[in-house]
Amino acid sequence: MQAKGTVFRYGDNVDTDVIIPARYLNTSNHKELASHCMEDIDQNFIKQVKEGDIMVADKNFGCGSSREHAPIAIKESGISCVIARTFARIFYRNSINIGLPILECPEACDGIKAGDVVSVDFTTGKITNETTGAVYQSEPFPEFMQNLIEAGGLAGYIAKGGK
Amino acid sequence: MGMTMSQKILAHHANLESVRAGQLIMADLDMVLGNDITAPVAINEFGKFGKETVFDKDKVALVPDHFSPNKDIKAAEQCKAVRCFANDHDITNYFDVGQMGIEHALLPEKGLVGAGDLVIGADSHTCTYGALGAFSTGVGSTDMACGMATGQAWFKVPSAIKFNLTGSFSKHVSGKDLILHIIGMIGVDGALYQSMEFVGPGVKNLTIDDRFTIANMAIEAGAKNGIFPVDEVALEYMKEHYKKEPRIYEADSDAVYDRVIDIDLSKVKSTISFPHLPSNTRTIDEIGEGEVKIDQVVIGSCTNGHISDLRQAAAILKGKKIAKHVRALIFPATQEIWKQAMHEGLFDIFVDSGCAVSTPTCGPCLGGHMGILAEGERAVSTTNRNFVGRMGHVKSEVYLASPAVAAASAVAGYIADPAKVMEG
Numbered sequence: 288m289q290a291k292g293t294v295f296r297y298g299d300n301v302d303t304d305v306i307i308p309a310r311y312l313n314t315s316n317h318k319e320l321a322s323h324c325m326e327d328i329d330q331n332f333i334k335q336v337k338e339g340d341i342m343v344a345d346k347n348f349g350c351g352s353s354r355e356h357a358p359i360a361i362k363e364s365g366i367s368c369v370i371a372r373t374f375a376r377i378f379y380r381n382s383i384n385i386g387l388p389i390l391e392c393p394e395a396c397d398g399i400k401a402g403d404v405v406s407v408d409f410t411t412g413k414i415t416n417e418t419t420g421a422v423y424q425s426e427p428f429p430e431f432m433q434n435l436i437e438a439g440g441l442a443g444y445i446a447k448g449g450k
Numbered sequence: 451m452g453m454t455m456s457q458k459i460l461a462h463h464a465n466l467e468s469v470r471a472g473q474l475i476m477a478d479l480d481m482v483l484g485n486d487i488t489a490p491v492a493i494n495e496f497g498k499f500g501k502e503t504v505f506d507k508d509k510v511a512l513v514p515d516h517f518s519p520n521k522d523i524k525a526a527e528q529c530k531a532v533r534c535f536a537n538d539h540d541i542t543n544y545f546d547v548g549q550m551g552i553e554h555a556l557l558p559e560k561g562l563v564g565a566g567d568l569v570i571g572a573d574s575h576t577c578t579y580g581a582l583g584a585f586s587t588g589v590g591s592t593d594m595a596c597g598m599a600t601g602q603a604w605f606k607v608p609s610a611i612k613f614n615l616t617g618s619f620s621k622h623v624s625g626k627d628l629i630l631h632i633i634g635m636i637g638v639d640g641a642l643y644q645s646m647e648f649v650g651p652g653v654k655n656l657t658i659d660d661r662f663t664i665a666n667m668a669i670e671a672g673a674k675n676g677i678f679p680v681d682e683v684a685l686e687y688m689k690e691h692y693k694k695e696p697r698i699y700e701a702d703s704d705a706v707y708d709r710v711i712d713i714d715l716s717k718v719k720s721t722i723s724f725p726h727l728p729s730n731t732r733t734i735d736e737i738g739e740g741e742v743k744i745d746q747v748v749i750g751s752c753t754n755g756h757i758s759d760l761r762q763a764a765a766i767l768k769g770k771k772i773a774k775h776v777r778a779l780i781f782p783a784t785q786e787i788w789k790q791a792m793h794e795g796l797f798d799i800f801v802d803s804g805c806a807v808s809t810p811t812c813g814p815c816l817g818g819h820m821g822i823l824a825e826g827e828r829a830v831s832t833t834n835r836n837f838v839g840r841m842g843h844v845k846s847e848v849y850l851a852s853p854a855v856a857a858a859s860a861v862a863g864y865i866a867d868p869a870k871v872m873e874g
């Protein structure tokens with residue numbers, strides 16, 4: 288399982304209210320949620336993001352509310368992976384549960400800038416900055432988690448018999 | 451090695467003698483909660499499991515409180531989805547408008563959560579019930595769906611920070627000031643993945659409403675849960691409300707904590723979180739007179755919509771008028787609190803001073819409805835988050851404060867010290 292794309296770079300404490308403002312939570316339609324993703328801190332994000340792109344941020348990404356709409360909006364926007372120094376705990380759990388791959392890797396966050404092209408191998412945990420050539424090591428995804436993500440999340444994984 | 455209070459509750463619910471920090475466990479749930487934002491997503495996921503019904507219709511609580519009374523057609527559709535699910539599955543604890551209160555004030559009041567319980571809720575402020583000695587934590591909609599289907603959830607056992615409290619609050623200082631003071635000290639990720647365990651001789655001086663407020667905002671420090679020991683104050687509350695027998699757990703004397711923080715409650719001052727993080731705190735004496743002019747005051751929410759919060763606000767507002775350019779909105783957290791406030795004459799005080807009193811709703815706290823801010827407007831609010839755009843326009847600002855500071859600020863028209871407003 289791999290991902291490759293151009294990086295959108297954010298800072299500390301990106302909260303769920305800026306990932307998807309509550310004023311749009313009167314729907315759970317994935318496409319509609321994605322159309323407002325990050326708009327309160329980066330109006331260009333949704334105009335520029337392409338399928339497969341990667342989000343990189345600093346500490347405590349996804350802090351705040353428990354809204355699963357936040358990782359759903361990111362995933363639906365086309366983002367293939369989020370890399371951060373640390374994640375807020377509910378966001379971490381929600382991302383895995385809906386099948387959005389996320390990785391904690393402070394070294395990668397030190398060395399990756401906006402616009403860099405980055406590839407991620409989830410089996411080995413290897414993160415490569417294709418722009419600079421630097422390689423970083425994060426925790427590989429165990430097989431069940433790769434299967435869970437390929438099933439589109441926990442519900443799909445359970446429906447398939449958890450295999 | 452001894453266990454913390456949180457670890458003991460988790461061990462019991464996982465049918466294990468003991469657990470240690472970092473261990474992954476599967477545990478039985480006493481209550482699974484959702485609201486009109488999170489439950490529709492959970493209901494959709496639940497449909498994928500092929501399960502006929504929920505694990506226990508008495509152990510699921512559905513409270514449409516965020517965008518209700520329905521703010522628009524889309525919100526009405528979301529609430530309808532929750533109502534239909536509750537009907538189809540004969541959910542005992544479904545509370546529609548008229549019975550509805552803000553979920554984290556409502557569940558304790560209805561006696562659905564109490565000491566020793568393990569509770570998950572698809573709302574980050576589910577950690578509130580730690581005030582009663584429960585292990586309760588926020589999760590997302592998929593976890594809620596799995597919880598409704600199986601009655602279980604997996605947990606990574608947290609380590610803990612111990613807060614050793616001594617003394618008692620000075621006048622006009624309350625639980626909100628303490629938790630803002632703590633978040634200012636340790637940061638919005640200062641307790642990431644950890645439990646916040648509040649102990650010490652100062653605990654007995656905290657009202658149950660203080661404790662609800664403190665546990666409620668544990669998430670704003672990144673914590674998994676916040677929890678208080680079960681003492682006379684908690685038992686008295688549960689005697690009146692809780693439907694089951696409290697199960698009392700105490701931390702072992704040799705429990706290991708990542709960090710111990712001592713706090714003398716008498717030294718805590720009125721504390722305000724400036725935009726745009728709850729950790730961006732200043733004490734009232736660090737804010738200049740008239741420095742932060744305001745347009746709106748919100749008193750209420752799951753954090754500060756309890757009866758004692760309303761009493762503190764009323765004590766400041768009694769016989770005074772709010773400033774001409776300020777809108778002040780009061781949100782009692784539940785129908786019972788609303789009724790009690792009315793009987794106590796608090797509504798007369800609020801309305802005479804120029805405040806508007808609303809039916810319970812989460813509305814303004816998350817910028818949903820009932821008090822949205824325009825560009826450049828500022829609110830002092832007793833709610834729990836002041837992120838960018840939280841209460842409306844992306845260029846509006848929210849200042850988090852106690853009910854006393856919020857009420858004083860409504861009178862002054864700028865962030866003000868309750869003591870000064872009372873003197874003046």
